[in-house]
Amino acid sequence: MPQAPVGDAAVATPRRSHPLLRYISIRFLISILLVWGVTVVTFVVTNLVPTDPVSAVLGEQAANNPEIVAALRAEMGLDQPLLTQYWLYLTRLVHFDLGMSAQTRGPVAADLARAFPATLELALFVLFFSVLLGVGLGMLAALRHQSWLDKTIRVLSLFGISMPVFWIAMLAYYVLFYQLHWLPGSGRLDSALIPPPTVTGMYTVDSLIAGRFDLFTNAVSHLILPALVLTLFTIGTLIRFSRSAILDVSQQDYVQAARAKGLPNRIINFRYILRGASLPILTMSGLTFGSLLSGAVLTESVFSWNGLGQYAYKAAISLDLQAIMGVGLLIGVVYIFTNFAVDLLCGLIDPRVRVQ
Amino acid sequence: MTDFDAASATTPGASATRASTAQTDAGVTIRNLTLELHGRRLLDNVNLDIAGGTITGLAGESGSGKTLSGMTMLGLQPKGSEVSGEILYAGVNLLEQTEDQMNRYRGTEISVIFQDPTASMHPMISIGEQLTDHLRYHLKLSKKQALARAIELLGMVKVPDPHLAVTKYPHQFSGGQLQRIAIAGAIACDLKILIADEPTTALDVTVQAGIMHLLRDLCDTLGLTILLITHDLGVMSGLADSIAVMRNGRVIEVGSRFEIIRNPREDYTRSLIESLPNRQARA
Amino acid sequence: MTEGTMTIVELPKQRRLLRLPYAWRNPLAIIGAVIVGLWLLIALLAPWLVPFNPVAQGSDRLLPPNAVNWFGTDALGRDVFSRVISGSQTSIPVAIVLVVVSLVFGSVLGALAGFLGKAVDEVIMRITDVVLAFPSIILAMVIAAALGPSLINAVVALLLVSWPQYTRIMRSLVISLRGSEFVIAGRLLGGGVFSSLRRDILPNVAAPMLVMAAVDFGSAILLLSGLSFLGLGAVPPAPEWGSMVSDGMSNFSAWWIAAFPGLSIFTIVVGINFMGDAMRDALDPRSSPRSRAMDEED
Numbered sequence: 010m011p012q013a014p015v016g017d018a019a020v021a022t023p024r025r026s027h028p029l030l031r032y033i034s035i036r037f038l039i040s041i042l043l044v045w046g047v048t049v050v051t052f053v054v055t056n057l058v059p060t061d062p063v064s065a066v067l068g069e070q071a072a073n074n075p076e077i078v079a080a081l082r083a084e085m086g087l088d089q090p091l092l093t094q095y096w097l098y099l100t101r102l103v104h105f106d107l108g109m110s111a112q113t114r115g116p117v118a119a120d121l122a123r124a125f126p127a128t129l130e131l132a133l134f135v136l137f138f139s140v141l142l143g144v145g146l147g148m149l150a151a152l153r154h155q156s157w158l159d160k161t162i163r164v165l166s167l168f169g170i171s172m173p174v175f176w177i178a179m180l181a182y183y184v185l186f187y188q189l190h191w192l193p194g195s196g197r198l199d200s201a202l203i204p205p206p207t208v209t210g211m212y213t214v215d216s217l218i219a220g221r222f223d224l225f226t227n228a229v230s231h232l233i234l235p236a237l238v239l240t241l242f243t244i245g246t247l248i249r250f251s252r253s254a255i256l257d258v259s260q261q262d263y264v265q266a267a268r269a270k271g272l273p274n275r276i277i278n279f280r281y282i283l284r285g286a287s288l289p290i291l292t293m294s295g296l297t298f299g300s301l302l303s304g305a306v307l308t309e310s311v312f313s314w315n316g317l318g319q320y321a322y323k324a325a326i327s328l329d330l331q332a333i334m335g336v337g338l339l340i341g342v343v344y345i346f347t348n349f350a351v352d353l354l355c356g357l358i359d360p361r362v363r364v365q
Numbered sequence: 366m367t368d369f370d371a372a373s374a375t376t377p378g379a380s381a382t383r384a385s386t387a388q389t390d391a392g393v394t395i396r397n398l399t400l401e402l403h404g405r406r407l408l409d410n411v412n413l414d415i416a417g418g419t420i421t422g423l424a425g426e427s428g429s430g431k432t433l434s435g436m437t438m439l440g441l442q443p444k445g446s447e448v449s450g451e452i453l454y455a456g457v458n459l460l461e462q463t464e465d466q467m468n469r470y471r472g473t474e475i476s477v478i479f480q481d482p483t484a485s486m487h488p489m490i491s492i493g494e495q496l497t498d499h500l501r502y503h504l505k506l507s508k509k510q511a512l513a514r515a516i517e518l519l520g521m522v523k524v525p526d527p528h529l530a531v532t533k534y535p536h537q538f539s540g541g542q543l544q545r546i547a548i549a550g551a552i553a554c555d556l557k558i559l560i561a562d563e564p565t566t567a568l569d570v571t572v573q574a575g576i577m578h579l580l581r582d583l584c585d586t587l588g589l590t591i592l593l594i595t596h597d598l599g600v601m602s603g604l605a606d607s608i609a610v611m612r613n614g615r616v617i618e619v620g621s622r623f624e625i626i627r628n629p630r631e632d633y634t635r636s637l638i639e640s641l642p643n644r645q646a647r648a
Numbered sequence: 649m650t651e652g653t654m655t656i657v658e659l660p661k662q663r664r665l666l667r668l669p670y671a672w673r674n675p676l677a678i679i680g681a682v683i684v685g686l687w688l689l690i691a692l693l694a695p696w697l698v699p700f701n702p703v704a705q706g707s708d709r710l711l712p713p714n715a716v717n718w719f720g721t722d723a724l725g726r727d728v729f730s731r732v733i734s735g736s737q738t739s740i741p742v743a744i745v746l747v748v749v750s751l752v753f754g755s756v757l758g759a760l761a762g763f764l765g766k767a768v769d770e771v772i773m774r775i776t777d778v779v780l781a782f783p784s785i786i787l788a789m790v791i792a793a794a795l796g797p798s799l800i801n802a803v804v805a806l807l808l809v810s811w812p813q814y815t816r817i818m819r820s821l822v823i824s825l826r827g828s829e830f831v832i833a834g835r836l837l838g839g840g841v842f843s844s845l846r847r848d849i850l851p852n853v854a855a856p857m858l859v860m861a862a863v864d865f866g867s868a869i870l871l872l873s874g875l876s877f878l879g880l881g882a883v884p885p886a887p888e889w890g891s892m893v894s895d896g897m898s899n900f901s902a903w904w905i906a907a908f909p910g911l912s913i914f915t916i917v918v919g920i921n922f923m924g925d926a927m928r929d930a931l932d933p934r935s936s937p938r939s940r941a942m943d944e945e946d
Contacts, residue, residue, distance in 0.1 A: 046778040164676070167925065171917035173870050175877045176893060176910035187900055262484035269441060270499040270550070271471030280498070284489055303785050307874055311897070321786050322878060325793040333790050340786060359489050360534040 028363040032356050040349045047341035048102065051334045052095055107338070108331030112323060117335040120320060125339065126210025127197060128309070128316030132301040134213075134232060135239040140294050142240070143247025150248070151255035152278060162248060169245025174304065178238045178311035185234060192234050195313035199227055235312045239305065243297050250293045251286065258285035288355050288362075295351035299344045391417030391455075391557045391590045393438065398450035400433065400614075402443055407433055409614040411450070415558075420584055420591040422605030422622075424598055424637065430614040431594045435560045438592075439475055440467040454558070472499040476551035480563035482543035486535040493531030496550050503554050518549040522579060541572035548579060552587065559583075559591045565600055577604050598641055602626045610634050674929065680922025687916045691736040700727035702734040703885045710902045720904040722895060724885075731887035732908050738888045740916070742803055743868035750807050751861045754814025755853075759845055761815065762822030773819070776812040784809040788871070792880040799888070802881035806871055810864070817860060821853045855931055863924035866917040873913050889913050 089097070101108070107117035150162040186194035197212055198204055205215040205224050213232065216224035258264065259282050267281045306318035313319075317336060324332035356362045393415040400408035408430045415421045423431045436442055438452055438459065452459040454475070459467070479485040486495055496518065497511035506514065512531060519527035522545040535543060544564060551559055561580065565573040581604060583589050593605055601608055601622075608625040610618045610633070618631045629635045690697060700717075706725030713720045719728035761772040779787075791805035825831055825848075834848045873890030875881040882888035889909040896906025 043777065046774065050778050163925075167921050168914075168918060171866065171914055171921050173873055173877075173890070173893075173910060173913050173917075175874060175890070176906070176913065179893065179897065179906050179910070183900065183903060262479060262481060263487045265441065266477070266479060266485040266547075267487070269439060269471055269477045271468040271473060272499055272502055273468065276498065276502065280490070281487055285487065287489075306785055306789070307877060310878070321789065325786075325789040326879070328793060333786075337786055337790070361488055361536050 029356060032363045033353060036349055036352045036356075040345050043345045044342055047338060047345070048099065049095075051337040051341070052098055056091070056094075102338075107335040110324070110332040110335075111329040112327045112332065117331050120332065121317070121335055121339055122210065124315060124317050124320040127212075127314060128302055128305050128318060130211040130213060131232065131235055131239065131305060131314065131316060132298060134236045135243065135301055136294070136298050138236070139240045139243045139247055139297065143244045144251045144290055146244075147248040147251030147253075148255050148278070148283065151252045151259060152282075154256060154259075159252075163252070166245040166248040166252075169241055170249070171245075172242070174238065174242045175307040175311060177241055178235070178308050181234055181238050182311055193231050194234070197228060197231050197314060198224070199231075202227060235305075235308050235314055238308050238311075239301060242304075242308075243301060247293065247297060251290050254286040254289045254293075255282060258282050261285060284358070287358055291351050291354055291358070295347045298347050302343060303340050391588065393558060393590070393592075394451075394453040395434070395438070396451040396453065398434065398437065398452065399448070400430075400437060400442060401447045402445060407446075407614050408437070411611070411614070411616055413609055413616060413619070415590060415592055416607065417590050418584070418588050419606040420580070420593055420604055422601040422608040423592060423594045423611060424596065424601055424608055425611035426596055426637075428613070429611040431596075431611045432562050433614075434611070435477070435562055435592055435594050438558075438560060439471055439477060440464070441477075469503075472551075473503050473554040474556065475558040475560070476556055477560045477562060478544065478547045478551050478564055481567045482540055482547045483535060483567075485547060486543060488535055490534075491531065492533055492535065492538075492546055495535075496531070496546065496553065499550070500553050514553065515549075518553055519546065521552070521583075522546070522549045524549070539572075540568050541575060544568065544576055545579065548576075548583070552583060552589070556587070556589060559589050560594065561591055562594045563596070564593070566595065566597060573600065580604065598626070598637055610637065674926040676922040677926030680919040680924075680926070683915055683919030684923060687736060687740065687919070690733060691740040694734050694737045698727075698730040698733050700730045702726060702730040702887045710899060712902070713904055719908045720902065722892075722902070722905045723899050726885075728892075728904060728908055731892060732889070732912050735887045735889045735892065735909060735912065738799065738882055738886060739869055739872060739913075742799060743865055743872055746803055746806055746810065746868045746872070747861050747865050750810040751814055751857065751864075753807075754811035755818045755857060757811070758815035758818025759822050759849065759853075762819040763826060763845060763849070769819070772815065776815050779809070780812045780816075785871075785874070788875060789878065789880060792875055797880050797883055799882045799886070802872060802875045805880075806868070806875070810868070810871075813864075814857070814860065818853065818857060821856065822849055825849055825852055859924060859927045859931060862920065862927060866920040866924070869913060869917055869920075 105118050107121070109115065110117045110120055113120050146162055146166075150159040153159050182194055185192050193199065202224060204212055205219040205221055208215045208218050212228040213225060216222075216228055263285070264277065264281055267277050272281075302317065303321075304318075305314075305316060306322055308314070309316050309318035310322060317340070320332070321336045323329075324336060393413075395411055395413040395415070398408055398411040398413075399406065411430070411434055413421075413423070413434070423434065425431045433442065437446075437448060438454075440459065440462070442448060448460055450460065454470075459470070462470075486492075493512060493515050496515040497506075497508075500506055500511045500514060501508070515531050516527040519530055524530050524542055524545050530538075530546075538546065548559075559580075564580070565576050568576065577600065580591060580593075584591055593601065595601055605622055607619070607621050609616050610625070610631070612633055618625065618629065618634050620630075625634060626638060629638060704726065706721065706727075708717070708721050709723055709725045711717055711721040717727050717729060719732060722728055722731070757772050757776075761769040788802075788805040788809045791808060792802050795801035795804065828848075831844065831848045834844050872881060873888070873893070876888045876890030877894045879891070879894065882891055884891060889912055892909035893906045896902065896909075899905055
């Protein structure tokens with residue numbers, strides 16, 4: 010509990026903008042530092058892998074030709090000391106050169122540009138609904154603490170977090186596609202349709218931009234099943250977490266003080282309680298987004314969703330070094346900047362955070 | 366801690382006599398108040414007359430039921446409590462009011478200020494907004510009107526630079542200032558009864574005097590009725606006109622300030638007074 | 649002071665006591681314990697419980713559940729019920745090992761970081777941060793793929809990914825305890841870092857860390873089966889629940905092949921989570937209505 014300073018002197022404060030700017034810059038720099046750390050980790054991990062990157066890129070015949078091999082090794086810098094290789098790696102990164110993928114035989118950067126938006130689309134869709142429903146239900150449960158509604162919500166969310174995501178996916182696939190034929194089971198678009206011109210890479214957004222409403226509805230219909238599965242998967246944690254955060258806040262003194270002012274429940278619940286819990290809930294939402302991006306692997310494989318998860322999986326089993334490094338780097342960077350965005354929002358919402 | 370001699374420090378307010386049973390308009394009469402929670406009797410037939418326009422002190426140790434009595438006046442007793450008796454204010458039994466009806470009293474005619482002003486304010490909402498949200502709700506004021514009123518109130522409680530203060534956040538103020546701000550919020554809508562729950566306990570000794578002066582001033586200028594709940598008889602003796610002592614959920618002695626401090630009848634009261642230099646630690 | 653308030657006031661330094669008696673009041677905890685207990689029993693007695701040889705292929709393929717094959721047979725004629733039962737011998741012990749090792753490793757690191765502070769703390773926490781910044785499933789996939797598909801390699805991969813959470817929590821617990829009077833007194837009385845850790849810190853962190861481990865047990869099972877589902881864990885024909893579900897993908901009409909293993913995973917993880925929740929509630933003094941009532945007495 011903060012100690013009251015001796016005397017009644019007013020605490021001098023700088024103007025509001027400065028602490029916020031300083032806070033943002035510091036978080037930004039830390040983010041850059043962490044990104045650097047991730048490049049080191051990706052580099053180290055993939056260099057520990059006991060495979061020969063050259064043979065992964067070349068075909069069989071070329072691999073038997075020592076001259077070609079030597080030339081490629083020189084070009085890839087494989088005969089250089091590790092540190093130099095790392096430096097080369099960093100310089101290429103700055104030019105968005107992530108190397109060539111062994112399995113697709115194309116630049117990794119291009120592969121990622123194709124695969125990432127697919128997962129992003131799914132993740133954003135899911136994030137929106139699971140945060141809305143998750144926080145909403147969690148708040149409902151917390152405010153009706155110990156009631157039957159609370160207990161039911163708690164048990165259901167417990168079920169939610171106990172289900173293996175691939176099992177939910179298969180159940181959904183089986184019931185809603187295989188048996189009932191209500192929704193399409195695979196891909197992002199009906200195979201007969203051509204995707205809209207690429208602006209963001211997300212079919213839903215791009216089809217709207219291109220004015221193709223038919224494509225839009227088709228893309229959405231394909232989105233529903235995997236989104237449903239992932240929402241069920243993430244909502245459990247969000248419900249439990251926000252319930253607990255809101256319960257904590259509702260026991261705070263300032264909530265009792267607000268009640269003593271005669272404010273109606275509507276204002277107390279949203280302006281006081283929800284705002285008080287906003288920081289942990291925001292942080293949790295950020296973490297959820299991060300886990301959606303990477304955890305989609307299992308769901309994507311069930312629904313043949315050509316996103317990052319599928320790409321990462323194929324890269325992993327074929328030990329496509331460049332691709333793996335690319336994926337790891339991309340997801341790591343997105344994680345870090347998601348955290349940065351969350352920190353930013355927290356700084357905006359809670360004035361105490363900026364003082365740190 | 367400061368041993369407030371009854372004759373010095375504060376200007377004497379309304380003369381303190383043994384509490385009369387007749388209730389004035391702004392006073393509160395508590396009759397046979399009993400409260401049970403989870404099968405335990407926490408308040409046992411509490412009878413108390415809080416005379417209008419005076420400062421009545423409610424003294425006792427932790428667990429005596431003094432805070433509980435204060436909270437019950439506003440209908441803020443813990444969920445699941447079984448309450449019986451009467452709390453009469455302005456011809457109405459507050460215990461029989463519905464939640465909506467009670468809400469109309471809260472923050473307007475009857476307010477509370479709490480022990481820890483830092484914890485009683487929402488850390489993410491500006492002082493201006495926290496001072497005015499109940500104003501706007503109860504009195505239907507516009508944002509501008511409410512802000513003007515907030516600045517005016519901050520001036521009344523002597524918070525420096527009110528125009529700047531309304532834009533600041535609780536963590537930018539000291540404990541003493543926050544308590545003043547809390548008082549400002551309490552008196553905002555034509556306050557009649559102020560329940561002050563350990564208002565100075567969490568504050569530095571040098572700051573306590575300021576708050577006590579403020580409370581005395583407001584009582585005199587605004588004609589407030591103040592229920593001062595504290596375990597600190599030193600503070601009590603400097604501020605209260607009449608004192609009631611509680612123990613284990615019962616009122617065991619009632620009298621004027623002079624009577625209680627100089628001539629306590631009960632042994633327990635005497636032991637409380639004798640232990641004055643030792644402050645009982647509260648979490 | 650009434651007697652009731654005493655217990656709350658006197659507990660400041662040891663507020664993390666696991667008051668087990670309260671845990672059992674929760675009916676869900678009992679259900680959870682029963683479920684987990686049953687599965688542990690099954691895992692122990694599996695070889696004696698299976699009616700058929702789980703890896704023996706047969707000619708009766710893709711039979712729906714019937715009186716002989718309670719859970720039906722799969723594409724290779726193997727009895728699904730037997731496979732599910734012996735699957736418990738694969739998943740459960742392995743998950744336990746995973747949790748215990750990452751708990752111990754992560755906690756030791758976290759304790760050292762929290763207790764020794766400064767440089768040690770910085771280094772350990774930066775490594776933790778970077779590992780945590782990396783998507784765990786991807787990292788686990790890569791390591792498992794690199795090492796080759798096998799159960800042990802999957803465990804190693806998951807270990808490398810799971811220790812940071814323990815380190816973080818342990819570190820913050822240790823930091824909050826480090827300034828306590830009894831810890832400072834203990835160090836002044838002599839004895840090195842390790843004896844201080846063992847004597848003063850350990851009893852106070854054991855409870856929350858154990859609760860975390862108990863809950864993590866459920867995640868371990870989910871992760872292991874997830875990796876196996878992708879083909880990176882247990883090698884066929886070994887019966888593992890995750891890979892059994894993935895088998896079911898190729899024979900969709902035979903829903904029983906995927907349904908029952910998945911159900912097994914679900915039930916044991918639910919049981920674990922019921923227990924974990926009850927334990928967590930028992931840890932937290934605020935969540936019990938009795939202690940809150942005591943605060944109201946003043």
